[in-house]
Amino acid sequence: MRKIIRVGTRTSELAITQTNWVIEKLKENYPDLEFELVGITTKGDMILDRSLDKIGGKGLFINELENALLNNSIDMAVHSMKDMPAKLPDELVIGAIPKREDPRDILVSLEGKALKDLQKGSVIGTGSVRREVQILELRPDLNTKPIRGNVPTRLNKLMEHQFDAIVLAMAGLKRLGLEDKVTEIFSHEEMVPAVGQGALGIEVRKGDELHELLKVINDEDSEICINAERAFLQRLNGSCSTPLGAYAHICGDYIKIYGMLAEDDKTDPRKAFIEGKKENFEELGLKLADMLQAGGKYD
Ligand SMILES: NCc1[nH]cc(CCC(=O)O)c1CC(=O)O
Missing domain, CATH: 3.30.160.40 (Porphobilinogen deaminase, C-terminal domain)
Structure with missing residues (x-):
């Protein structure tokens, strides 16, 4: 077995938190193994002024991590499954999906008002067409406006009154210890979550011995x-x-x-x-x- 296992991740606070959690779980099971967290900035993290679908969609948060796996500069990559495109490169595989965190979407509103109580014309921040469509189905009299950036950045934009409310994933807030910000939790029927929302996936090279080792956290x-x-x-x-x-x-x-x-x-x-x-x-x-x-x- 190689000496130090290099674990690739994006560098947002959420991504690092998730990756440290994975490393801790693996250490509990394999106390003799050593892990090194390797932070990689992705295109999705760099370009913050345009909406995701205009700069290339899902692959943006994971291409650099997959390239690092393919050229052997990391040994595993920790992803949010929701950011994974439908197809993976032939050489790579999701080696484990740990127990899923809360999959639901939530509302954080400035005045602590539930969606049904927001004033007509209120502005909801979301960059996701899935969330936009479902919000407008529930409240056709509201407006949506694009928002980008990681979770703390989005919360700050709300606090600066750039929006009346924003929609986020419960899982991200829980992992960051920010559940107290939640105003309303949407059921999975009123707001169907994104594919994979709340789940992590650990990607490895096909045929790598690490695949077997990951089974304990699947x-x-x-x-x-x-x-x-x-x-x-x-x-x-x-x-x-x-x-x-x-x-x-x-x-x-x-x-x-x-x-x-x-x-x-x-x-x-x-x-x-x-x-x-x-x-x-x-x-x-x-x-x-x-x-x-x-x-x-x-x-
Ligand atoms: N789109 C970005 C993204 N990717 C993963 C999460 C956290 C939730 C998860 O793990 O599914 C988030 C933030 C959000 O949507 O609020």
Whole structure:
């Protein structure tokens, strides 16, 4: 076994916190191994003045980390699964998905008002077309405005009154110890989360002995759910500019997957869910995508 395992991560406070958590978990299981955190700045972290879909979508936060894996300058990369594109390079694999953190979206509002109590015309900060479409479905009389930057930066922009409220992932706030900022938690039905939201993924080179070692921090139910959601994503070939979301959870031997899809121009949002035996997770994710593409709605 190599002496020091180099663990690549983005350099935001959230990414570093997540990576330290992964390293701690691995150390608990393998006290003799040594780990080194390698911070890598990605294009997504550098370009902060434009919206993600205008500068190239999801790959932005992970390309540099994958290149570092491919050229052997790191041994594993810790990602937020929600930032992972539908397809990975052939040489790489997600070696483990630890137990998922809270997958839901939340609202932080300036005056502590829930979404339904915000004044007509209030401005909601979000850079995500998925969140924008669903917010406007719940409150067509509000406005949305793009926001970029990491979680603390977004909270600061809210405090400076650039917005009346912002939407963030609960998972990020929990990991940063900022849950006390939360005004309202959206259910996964009123606001279908992003594919993979709340989950981490640890990427390694295919065939690397580290893959086996990572199994101790894999959570099988989380892995099945994320893979179901990612099958959905792959079928829709989603880029950052397609409003879509999916959230799967497991109940006994069954998996239930909720999905939302709108047109690229943000019109015609629709939602659906599907349920089946959990071993059929992939087929179910694909089928849910087909139902939504065919215009399916539920109620
Ligand atoms: N889009 C950026 C991003 N990528 C991962 C998280 C944290 C939540 C997670 O781990 O899924 C966030 C912040 C947010 O959406 O509020």
